[in-house]
Amino acid sequence: MYVLGAGILARGIAVRGPRGVVFANLDFRVEPGSLTVVAGPSGSGRTSLLLVLSGRLRTITGELDVDGLPLPRKARMVRKLIRPARIRPGCELEERHRVREAITERRLISGTNKASVELGLELVGLDVDRSLLIGELPPEERLLLAVGLAAAPAPAGIVVDDVEAGLTQSGRARVWAALHEVSRIGMTVIASSTDRPAGDVDVVRLPAGRSYDPTAEIPLPEKVGR
Structure with a gap:
């Protein structure tokens, strides 16, 4: 499987x-096929930014382009390109469903x-008992x-909210490793977390904390080394 990932360019965007x-x-650029982490404390707008980037929430100012599609004008098309694996609250797998039921549901929704x-x-x-x-x-x-099901239809990108919430250290390592694998096939992965993970990832920090200068060069997200 190889995917042509989506690039994202944001200039001075704001959400109310x-x-x-x-x-x-907020200014940033996401390269196609990268793993980018939206990092910030609770209440800083991590979930809101994921909703914006997947075409599910409107900005009030600024310019935002997802794979050549301007938002919010092309939000419907962006929603087909960028799939949510998990966005809290509102987009999570139902705990009362069995694994096989969740798989069937996602297959029907995504075709x-x-x-x-x-x-x-x-x-x-992931290899689990589907009767659980x-x-x-x-x-x-x-x-x-949730990530595997979101990646299955090979969208240009996926968004994953609160990656580290409720996970042990080994569980976090396992999930981040899996997200790296998804990005390695070319899919753009944007994940939110309170803390930046270890390893070589791009980071968009919230809050932005700087003024918008329309003449400034758009920076790449910060690289976090090992």
Whole structure:
């Protein structure tokens, strides 16, 4: 499986929520096929940014381009390119469903065939008893199942919220390794986390904390080395 990932360019974007502006003056660039981590404390707007980048939340200012498609005008097309694996709250696997039921549901929604689902699960290194309830799986395997199913139809990119929430150190390492594998096939992966992970990843930090200069060069996300 090889995927042509989506590139993203943001200049001075801002989002407003029920309690006011969530973040503002945010500039960054995401390279196609990269693993980019949106890092920041609780309430900094990590989930909101993932919703924006997947065409599910409108910005109030700035310019945003996903794979050549301007948002919010082309949001419907972007939603087909960037699939959510998990966005909290509202987009998570139902814990009362069995694994096989979740697979069937995602296949129907995305139009994915059985072979593609198997490739997606193999990509993230997941092999579980499909008669189990989602809620019976360890937290990292619930997340890996969601990632594998989101990757199965080979979208240009996926977004994954709260990667490290509720995971042990070994569980975190396993999930980050799987996300690296997804990006290695060319798929753009954007994941949110309170802390930046170890390893070579791109990082978009929230809050941005700087003014928007329309003449400035757009920076690449910060590289975090080992």
